[in-house]
Amino acid sequence: MPGEAIDRLIQTLARLPGLGPRSARRAVLVLLRRRAALLEPLRDALALVAETARDCPVCGNIDTTTPCAVCADPGRDAGLICVVRDVADLWALERTGSFRGRYHVLGGLLSALDGIGPDDLGLERLEARLGPDQVREIILALPATVEGQTTAHVVADRLERPGLIVSGLAHGVPLGSELDYLDDGTLNAALTARRPLQG
């Protein structure tokens, strides 16, 4: 039975994924116990992000600069665009540190159930970048689910142009995994796409 302001904080925190009412209460107690070390830094970090975070008008990434740090980086290859479902997937690819092109965030996948059609994926924005940026290749880095692969097909059809390569991520055995535990589809894909080993 904490005060009204504290209670509202608990209820707002409890709406975050991974936190329920019980863990939100624990988190708020820790925040209240460590006001200078935790509560105030969190307040300041949230206020700054709420103030500055914007959707990048070019690629759809979320960042505190406009355009985002990826689009603004002159060292990145504008001729290579990676199409991702959402910002979470963009961040996941950025964590690998191995992709040096730019992105296009769809913001979702085609879904009849959720009423998301081809017009909701910002494809005109992507098409508008093809000429000016002299785009050579589009990589469709979409989930290997039915919705993801359906979306990939529709996007690939729409982007078909002479001289433009549209590629997809490789399917196969994830690193560190036992063959015994893999599903048949993945094993099948790995067999079909087998590669000669460099001796």
Added chain:
Amino acid sequence: MPGEAIDRLIQTLARLPGLGPRSARRAVLVLLRRRAALLEPLRDALALVAETARDCPVCGNIDTTTPCAVCADPGRDAGLICVVRDVADLWALERTGSFRGRYHVLGGLLSALDGIGPDDLGLERLEARLGPDQVREIILALPATVEGQTTAHVVADRLERPGLIVSGLAHGVPLGSELDYLDDGTLNAALTARRPLQG
């Protein structure tokens, strides 16, 4: 690889109990996706709590009013004080809705390891309330652990006065539990403290 401000928010959130780096990232993505519905209310709730939350100078509860809502409520029995380890335990007792007295928050338990002695528990503050508030009974609602019960003994000794009742919580079978799964100590306590059933 989100921007610096977003990254700082993720790292600060990850220090809350129940959240790690991975779930903090997920939480921040949800916050960024739902700015008006979630990010801004959370920012406002945090700012208000950071601004107004104070330790109650009477009982040690944390609230946004001084003294706290419990101490300020004239409908609560000032003659009955419940001693708790921390604010989490105070909130737990308040959730039952069955206690209508006031509190004293120790802020910890006696611990040679952590260097917490009897002088660190604010007992002078508690003793100063005994006379003016005409306190009749002190309930020691402390954890049923070695530290909790040691602390209870020390506090009980210190508060011994003619006419003042010092009581502790009952030990016994928790509601909803199977006897088969209970430890011997609890069963023993429940047997020793058995009560005649009202027919």
